[in-house]
């Protein structure tokens with residue numbers, strides 16, 4: 001029996017999308033308005049897949065997942081400038097890159113279950129979802 005459980009977190013942060021190897025004109029052309037510092041109220045949905053423990057009924061105690069997400073993610077990005085945080089060093093802070101970085105962090109700390117997806121919402125209309133490396 002396989003189930004999927006999800007913990008949602010929120011954080012607010014600023015970012016600017018640009019590639020330092022591009023010319024000013026090329027950055028303007030590709031990233032348009034995102035090539036200026038602006039912010040988002042991010043929502044992140046983290047889904048873990050697994051079989052419920054027969055004694056607890058839990059795939060993974062969501063309190064544990066909450067703690068992992070707060071300690072290893074929210075504390076490092078909330079009210080920060082994402083172009084300057086260590087977690088995203090050298091990366092353009094798109095929702096895509098953020099999803100992959102968060103995935104790698106969460107996977108390292110997950111005590112049970114299997115990470116299934118990380119969705120990073122920049123708004124109700126825009127998000128990126130990472131399902132890990134697909135074989």
Ligand SMILES: [Zn+2]
Pocket residue numbers: 015034038039040122
């Ligand atoms: Zn943005």
